[in-house]
Amino acid sequence: MAQNEELYNAILKGKRKIVQAIAEQAVADAADVEELLMESMIPAMKEIGDRFSRNEAYVPEMLIAARAMQTGLDILEPVLAAKGHEPIAKVAVGTVKGDLHDIGKNLVVIMLKGAGFEVIDVGTDCDVQKFEEAVNDGASAVCCSALLTTTMPYMKEVVEHFATKDDVKILIGGAPVTQAYAEEIGADGFANDANGAVNAVTECLGIAS
Amino acid sequence: MNAITTMNASQRFHAIMEGRPFDRLPLVEWAAWWQDQTVVNWHQQGLPKDLTDRYDICEHFGLELWYQDWLRPRHWECPGALYHGGPIINDERGYNYENIHQHLFNWPVDKQKWAQWAEKREQRDDVLLWFSLDGFFWFPRTIFGIENHLLAFYDEPELMHRMNDELANWMISTIDTICEVCTPDFMTFAEDMSYNNGPMLSEDMFNEFMLPYYQRVVPHLKKKGIKVIVDSDGDITEALPWFEAAGVEGILPLERQAGVDIDALQSISPDMCFVGHFDKLTMDKGEERMRQEFERLLPAASKGRFIPSCDHQTPPAVSYDDYKLYMELFTEYAHKAGALMNTT
Structure with missing residues (x-):
């Protein structure tokens, strides 16, 4: 399989019109869209994520890349679905009860989608019931985000709520959250940034990367 | 000694x-x-x-009593975001920068309050005076909304420049108005442009969209004898030299x-x-x-x-x-x- 350099670079640089044109042409030509996704689009998102983690790319660059990715996915998804392409796993993402700060959560959503996960965006100010609904809808991992030290303790309630469900992994992240805090409350995973969230979810779910 | x-x-x-x-x-x-x-x-x-x-x-x-006045470029009659971090312009309500402009840059300085504070500073030994201004990252964010603002660095560069140009002009006139009453000890630019892994934008973006406006306002503040501090949550280590190059004297x-x-x-x-x-x-x-x-x-x-x-x-x-x-x-x-x- 080969990488489509033009598509890869268009996503990396957030050039959504180019992505749109390539994706539409691929569908029209009945090209191998799964190959485009796996060999060009997902690697481009992985590269921008890696650059983001190294502070070589910043949030605006992540957002425009993700927007370009989404433009391509919107065009390719019907074809992918018709061919029986399955997402890697289903993941729920939300900010915990009391916390309305969602930029970090949105970046995690972007990166997970870009890595091939199906994401249930539970939104902001989520209590355990909202996360429970997502789990009932098939999410095998729950990613909780908090910006505030005042809302961070609610993560413990989420962890405790799902404590008896071994098949559901709880991951946490956000500005005040640390690996030590994740261990203290018994979370299954922790991520330092949006790109790290992909790795953490992948590891927690035992998925080969 | x-x-x-x-x-x-x-x-x-x-x-x-x-x-x-x-x-x-x-x-x-x-x-x-x-x-x-x-x-x-x-x-x-x-x-x-x-x-x-x-x-x-x-x-x-x-x-100690550090009396603070936060002077907003948005008048209280300006439409607000529908939710935390949401946009004021370019949403379903139809607001844009032109039709909210009448509500910008006209918040009155409460000179009477400043006079009272200045008097307290003269009379007591535990009083300090400062004011805060929405900075060149913060202000456009409040108008665009958090996510659209970050996209606007690529999508709407001209509007971003216009906002910050007008903001800088307003800052200078507001500083002059306060200084008609007294000289505050320091001021802060509210920015919050970093998170726990560093700045949200690159140095190139900072230099294009923020630095020119800092370079207009900061010398004006220094000429007045007002210390210049940036208020940015998160890890500002990487951005520290950027602010220093802009003439900023402190960070919190x-x-x-x-x-x-x-x-x-x-x-x-x-x-x-x-x-x-x-x-x-x-x-x-x-x-x-x-x-x-x-x-x-x-x-x-x-x-x-x-x-x-x-x-x-x-x-x-x-x-x-x-x-x-x-x-x-x-x-x-x-x-x-x-x-x-x-x-x-």
């Missing part, structure tokens, strides 16, 4: 900011407490219930949870001033842990150009007794830093 005589709050602040000897550190909270959480708890735990005003509570704890609050380290900051920019950095999460962990935190900060504080203070609002988990203990230790270390500064 001769012993430093007792200073008033203004003298002390300027001495520390300029790296000169000082009598002790200021005892200060740069940010108000969570009224609906921390203060509510304290009222149940012994804080007199009639104390609700920020400055009354400061006096109760023996904190240096959040410990974001991994900020005062020794690294002083090493990168020895002429910059720093405020905050006391890890708020230690404040409910008892004397030993709080003492460790003060010990961590003492060497940096005794060099000057650093005013330790809680690194953001005091968390609600910190009890009234915790806070009284924090103040006892703060006072002890404030004097230790002054003594060390004057013997080195």
Whole structure:
């Protein structure tokens, strides 16, 4: 399989019109869209994520890349679905009860989608019931985000709520959250940034990367 | 070296900011407490219930009175976001920058309040005056909304420049209006442009969309004798030289949870001033842990150009007794830093 350099670079640089044109042409030509996704689009998102983690790319660059990715996915998804392409796993993402700060959560959503996960965006100010609904809808991992030290303790309630469900992994992240805090409350995973969230979810779910 | 005589709050602040000897550190909270959480708890735990005003509570704890006025470029009649972090323009309501423009850059300065504060500063030895302005990252964010703002660096560069150009003009006239009454000790540009892994935007973006406007306003402030500080949460280590190049003289609050380290900051920019950095999460962990935190900060504080203070609002988990203990230790270390500064 080969990488489509033009598509890869268009996503990396957030050039959504180019992505749109390539994706539409691929569908029209009945090209191998799964190959485009796996060999060009997902690697481009992985590269921008890696650059983001190294502070070589910043949030605006992540957002425009993700927007370009989404433009391509919107065009390719019907074809992918018709061919029986399955997402890697289903993941729920939300900010915990009391916390309305969602930029970090949105970046995690972007990166997970870009890595091939199906994401249930539970939104902001989520209590355990909202996360429970997502789990009932098939999410095998729950990613909780908090910006505030005042809302961070609610993560413990989420962890405790799902404590008896071994098949559901709880991951946490956000500005005040640390690996030590994740261990203290018994979370299954922790991520330092949006790109790290992909790795953490992948590891927690035992998925080969 | 001769012993430093007792200073008033203004003298002390300027001495520390300029790296000169000082009598002790200021005892200060740069940010108000969570009224609906921390203060509510304290009222149940012994804080007199009639104390609700920020400055009354400061006096109760023996904190200096840093009177702050936040001057907003958006008038109170300006439409707001429908939800936290949401956009004001370019949503389903049909607002755009043109049709909200009548509500921008016309918030009146309360000159009477400033005159009263200036009088207090003359009469008392524990008063400092400062004001805050929405910065060149913060203001466009409030208009675009958090996510659209970050996209706007690529999607709407001309509008971003126009916003910041108009903001800079308004800042200069607002500064002049305040200075007709008195000269504040310092000001802060509210930015919040970093998170726990560093700045949200690149240096190139900073240089294109923010630096030119800082370079217009900062010299004006310095000419007036007003110290210039940037307020940015998160890890500002990477962006520190960017702000220094813009003429900014100080940064706060240096959040410990974001991994900020005062020794690294002083090493990168020895002429910059720093405020905050006391890890708020230690404040409910008892004397030993709080003492460790003060010990961590003492060497940096005794060099000057650093005013330790809680690194953001005091968390609600910190009890009234915790806070009284924090103040006892703060006072002890404030004097230790002054003594060390004057013997080195």
